[in-house]
Amino acid sequence: MTTPSPKNTSLLRPARPVGFTGYGAYVPRYRLPAKEIARIWTGGKGGTPIKEKAVPGLDEDVVTMSIEAARNALARAGIHAHQLRAVWVGSESHPYAVKPTSTIVAEAIGAVPNVQAGDWEFACKAGTEAIVAAMGMVGSGMADYAMAIGMDTAQGKPGDALEYTAAAGGAAYIIGPAEDSVAVIQASYSYVTDTPDFWRREHQKYPEHGVRFTGEPAYFHHITSAGQTLMEAMGTTPKDYKWAVFHQPNTKFPQRVASQLGFSPEQIEPGLLVTTIGNTYSGSSIIGLTAILDIAQPGDRILLVSFGSGAGSDAFDLLVTEEITERQGKARSTQDYISRRVEIDYAEYVRMRGKITMK
């Protein structure tokens, strides 16, 4: 049997056109500057991959952060939570090992009991995987609205390179009929392989990374493959898009992958949040998209490409509609969340992230 070329089976496009009816972001207010981490571990020597990262308060976790993002998405969508037929939360930092985050979120926003609920895992692309599933649910006509969330309170081993960037935040999206959308999802395409770039075994607190695998064979290969295949199938070039947003583990990777695909620094600038909030893992590319939607105008075309270790990328071709103008202001903007900033030092960070044992 011959292996079919991915290009023959590429685009996902539901029978019933779908889009984002609402969107909402959340970023906790605490910030740990990267130079403060460098002060502890390297005596302040060497460069840092970002400026600072967002850290959750002592009473915050993926449940509470998802609830706030979900409420923002509902406010923009202007629908009642009972109209949601799914509440799906993608994360690699669910508070419970066993017991869904999604049931607590669904209960808190008032979406229970006539609803699908489930937690998704695929490293940093769990949120976009849930978006693709929601496209199927709404696109088939089984549901009018489905919510997909990508949210994390990421942790790096103290002193490890990931500690500089592992951050907290994310976004919630309500997928609905295209005619009730701020942005129509014109198509999506996913590119997935088995790649050992990053993992965490059961019961381990911190992840491991296959150093040689994190760049070229993982991040760059999957994002460029997904982005290029989507654009070829859509018959587009980077010039057709007003904005683009890619997964953001640090500042350099998304800048480089954008240039490899042919996008300009201006096209990725409003969605490039990693420098000021860090890598929010499952939230990373999709919170970048919320910042773009906050400033987008009808007719803007947007390319979104996520990346999850292990590995895979989901690429989306989005077209902003007239509805955007009225819905942007119905919830707090992503830049508002970023600017409500309280700087902390490493000692406060250690307490907040539960790195001290009290007994």
Next chain:
Amino acid sequence: MEIARHWRLKQQRYGLVGEVCPHCDVKIFPPRDVCPECGGEAKTLYTFSGKGEVYSYTTIYEAPAGYDETAPYTVALVKLEEGPLVTAQLTDVDEESVQIGMPVEMVTRKLRQDGDERGMLVYGYKFRKST
């Protein structure tokens, strides 16, 4: 272990869901099924807007069991815009910035864990300064 109580209270705790009196339209929190104004039966659920202001407050340094990991913290009596007074923790605030009359908004946060690190997590309303 208070699992049954946490479960029973989840709706009012997560989303500030109380009741509204069908006879005189008074908003009731916490829900008690009887209107404090007219004494009539009041079982209609009502989701509060979450907006209010600080009526009074105090800072807790010696926290009760289960809350000690987040001490010190500020507890306030919040007057909801619909009328009722509720007692709740303030969050995302610096103690010195809290004032009587400060506008606040409800957020759902982690209140505590039930018992040790093996126990269930308890979520509920807190208030933060609104902007």
